[in-house]
Amino acid sequence: MAKLVINGGNRLYGCVDVQGAKNAVLPLFAASILTNEKVTIKNVPDLIDVENMAKILRSLGASVVKNGKNVEIHADNLKSSEISHALAKELRSSIFILGPMLGRLKQAKVAYPGGCDIGLRPIDIHLKAFREMNVKIVERSGYIYCDASNMISGDIMLDYPSVGATENIMLAAATIKGKTTIMNAAREPEIVDLQNFLAAMGASVKGAGTPFIEIEGTDKFKSVEYTAMADRIVTGTFAIAVAICGGEIMLNGCKGEHIQSLLSKLAKTSCNIKQYDDKIEIASKNHREAIEYIETQPYPGFPTDLQAQIMALQAVSEGVSIITENIFENRFKHVCELIKMGAAIRIKGRNAIIKGVDRLSGAEVSAQDLRGGAALVLAGLNAIGTTIVNDIYHIDRGYERIEDLLKKLGADIRRI
Numbered sequence: 001m002a003k004l005v006i007n008g009g010n011r012l013y014g015c016v017d018v019q020g021a022k023n024a025v026l027p028l029f030a031a032s033i034l035t036n037e038k039v040t041i042k043n044v045p046d047l048i049d050v051e052n053m054a055k056i057l058r059s060l061g062a063s064v065v066k067n068g069k070n071v072e073i074h075a076d077n078l079k080s081s082e083i084s085h086a087l088a089k090e091l092r093s094s095i096f097i098l099g100p101m102l103g104r105l106k107q108a109k110v111a112y113p114g115g116c117d118i119g120l121r122p123i124d125i126h127l128k129a130f131r132e133m134n135v136k137i138v139e140r141s142g143y144i145y146c147d148a149s150n151m152i153s154g155d156i157m158l159d160y161p162s163v164g165a166t167e168n169i170m171l172a173a174a175t176i177k178g179k180t181t182i183m184n185a186a187r188e189p190e191i192v193d194l195q196n197f198l199a200a201m202g203a204s205v206k207g208a209g210t211p212f213i214e215i216e217g218t219d220k221f222k223s224v225e226y227t228a229m230a231d232r233i234v235t236g237t238f239a240i241a242v243a244i245c246g247g248e249i250m251l252n253g254c255k256g257e258h259i260q261s262l263l264s265k266l267a268k269t270s271c272n273i274k275q276y277d278d279k280i281e282i283a284s285k286n287h288r289e290a291i292e293y294i295e296t297q298p299y300p301g302f303p304t305d306l307q308a309q310i311m312a313l314q315a316v317s318e319g320v321s322i323i324t325e326n327i328f329e330n331r332f333k334h335v336c337e338l339i340k341m342g343a344a345i346r347i348k349g350r351n352a353i354i355k356g357v358d359r360l361s362g363a364e365v366s367a368q369d370l371r372g373g374a375a376l377v378l379a380g381l382n383a384i385g386t387t388i389v390n391d392i393y394h395i396d397r398g399y400e401r402i403e404d405l406l407k408k409l410g411a412d413i414r415r416i
């Protein structure tokens, strides 16, 4: 199994062209089956999760052709309305393929995606919304059977601003005549990207980025070429890397506003930050002061997907930091790995209490999930000596060859 070998202590200098956003591209792929016209999505990152979503679309009968960073999807001849257990378990977020299947095929048999590394990942909010749209749903033997032949528009109030559920409802409603409203919708930037994509295809969607989204469905979709937004979590990961290692980098193609909750904390404690329209300049202050409180929240609050990475920074910041993980119930699995590297961290329920040390020590550790794995890489960049990170397939789910970018910036890191 591949692993990363890191010798810590190097400062980082240079430029990074930030990859396309995994969590924008996945719903855009799902949206592409709403139409029998050809769709081209640009700025697609080369990731395991994206390839797994392509496999799901191909299993339905769509053609998916990769051409560098561009992917052509043509769902003019869908043959199946079933997502197998084997495919669903590979990509937990496959659940938002359900919405466009209901919209286009009016039926679906989808294996229950089940939990993953960071939590149970239930889909009750998704199914409750579809039942309110008159979709007949039977859950049996690990599968979800849906009959959407009489699906209707409606007013959906989400009990929690679920990102996936918001996207799923948008995708189903895009084909239904009439107005569907989503209240207490998630406000993540990836949802704005999906709105822009659906609008480019011919649907009328507005309000994405606010808690109130309106969708006027259509049965006439156009062929579209669309460039996905930059990955704000990859952007934040590299910003934290500068804080941990020292140095100065320019992050190109990204918007600071998408991670303002992180940048404001880094600016107060460890970095000088200049934001431009589509790039961010991050320079280390060469002093890392602990961030007293960090609480993960739905956007625009502090993102749960940067919780592990900011914890690696707090592990080597002066003072005590308390991180509360409000979104997922099992997202502290990187803590025991950081402790192996000398971090001083205590877990009390949903709270991690971190007492910063000057530097970590290199050790052999294992990635437990995508963002926790990225946090171990960041810790290794700071640590004295050599760190070996095992099970890096977790990291490859969301970061394009993370070691190449870091090496280009001056890190001593290699994949073996």
Ligand code: EPZ
Pocket (backbone or CB within 6 Å): 022, 023, 024, 026, 093, 119, 120, 121, 122, 123, 124, 125, 126, 127, 160, 161, 162, 163, 164, 165, 186, 304, 305, 327, 328, 329, 370, 371, 398
């Ligand atoms: C999306 O997951 C992202 N994935 C996650 O990124 C991200 O962490 C999450 O949003 C929160 O921002 C993609 O976009 C592909 P949710 P999603 O529905 O849609 C509970 C990464 O590292 N919930 O907002 O699954 C759920 O258990 C990944 O890139 C229900 O209870 O997130 C969780 O506690 C990890 N019932 C909370 O809501 C439901 O029906 C947030 O889930 C749905 C969700």
